[in-house]
Amino acid sequence: MIYGRILFPSSKLCTFESSKRLLEQPNFELQNIYRSLEVIAKESDFIQSQLYKNSLAVSKRNDRILYYDCTNYFFEIEQEDGLKQYGPSKENRPNPIVEMGLFMDGDGIPLAFNIHSGNTNEQVTLKPLEKQIIEDFKLSKFVVCTDAGLSSNANRKFNNINGRSFITTQSIKKLKQFLKEWALEPTGWRHNDSKETFDLNLFDENESLCEQYKNMTFYKERWIKENDLEQN
Template sequence: MSYRLKQSKSKNSVSFFIISDYTNPETKKRSTEVVEKLGNQTYWFKKLNTNDPSVVVAHLKKLAKEKDDQRKAPGSNLVNVVLDENKKIPMDAPIYNVGYLFPNKILHMLSIKGICEEIEAKYQFKFPLERIVSDLVCAQVVFPGSKRSVFREVKKFFDPITYSLDDIYRSLPILSSERYFIESKLYDQSSKICERDTTVLFYDCTNFYYETEDEDDFRKYGKSKENRPNPIVQYGLFMDSKGIPLADIVFDGNQNEQASLRTLEDKIDADFKDSKFIVCADAGLNGFENKIYPEQFIKTDKWPETPLKNVFPAILLFTNQVSVNRSSFLYNVIRTNNQERILNNDTHPEQQYGRFYS
């Protein structure tokens, strides 16, 4: 806010101040702060060699405006730091990590504080969710690790910690239950920062193993990407055409990853309402049900035995019909009451005819 002159009148004197308006970050109320004390009226009478209060006020208003112009001038907020290359740093001097300030700035641009405040108002808890989320995200960028190691390392951040390790664990189930609300809000905010193109969405899955041999309700034995004999969890991610994450899903390690595509598409349909998009996925997600589920589907495949110049790209674009490889047999896709049914087809036509083409 701009600087302005304030007069404080008492019984025997008038004092002058340069003040500035600001919003209190805790109370959210507007207030003022004193930028500089200018002395009283008697002092300025002597300094300006006058007895006219209006002359003093006019002079001080001009002075306040000059200081405000200096504050707004380019480079006025630069700070010169003089370092002595011969001076040794004490061994017990505090060391701070400021690398987190860069991802933290991005989180602020995405209005993560407002998102967390909505969640805090819903659940009525006391720990600072925004600070926990920011620290967890920034720590995974600066020094990836477990929740416990993050809590240990964030003590090196310049900002002091205002929560406990137990508060981190308490926040996790809440963040899990509100994940799609957070993703939707982040998408809305990111659209204000950069252009998002959701006409084509890319989807793929991976899985993560755990250093244990015991299964539970979440970690299950399944096909590990690393061929590890350990329980795994599956993870699927949708990205937009620019490679920016859009939505994700985590599911049990013993589930087929093809079903996750349809589950996450339901969430995207709800978030984007009437948005039309094309799904692009690899052969691992190329089940027949997935091909007819979205409005349009792109399948990518590789051709190790056939020269590319002799074949069309392995791409399938679905609209209202499906053509089958090496056959003129036509499958009509009928959409009725949000249910898909195939007419004149065998039980598993993709097994009988192989790959599909446009």
């Protein structure tokens, strides 16, 4: 079941049908596929850690940059049951859902995941799974990248110690007024190839300047310290 889903990602029924084409025919029926899911679920953490360790023998994993995000899956039922709970659906459907948090490495290859009830706040799902990666995968120094919805102050502080760092998006609307004005001010912009700063108004007046820098990414940078956390 595990190898089949890795080699030929598909439904459980399709995985069963694919097994009939193997040189050595396995001796099981479709019902055994479904009955195995409970056993696999109990060993999920062990399977993920071993899969990571074995993958290192095949290629070097880009595990110094980790991406984390959450999604959810709905069920065509009306009553909540177990992990299937009513919560904010990504598809805005009025059905019970379960939530999955997924870590990927810097190359976009899945690293670890966890399943939560549909009514779980996604912000609290990052730290437990990250602690599991630190312990089971023996990783310690990495940069965690998330969207703004997962970058609570607690998550930022957790990834600001022991050699870990974080990169996250920041809503300009939610900045304090003086930071909002600084972010939107057309002066003080720079790019990686120059130490000088630019006034973006100049680009409206000079077509040759636009052509010269059309492929450049401009940015602003400053340090702030709020809520006992220093950020760049």
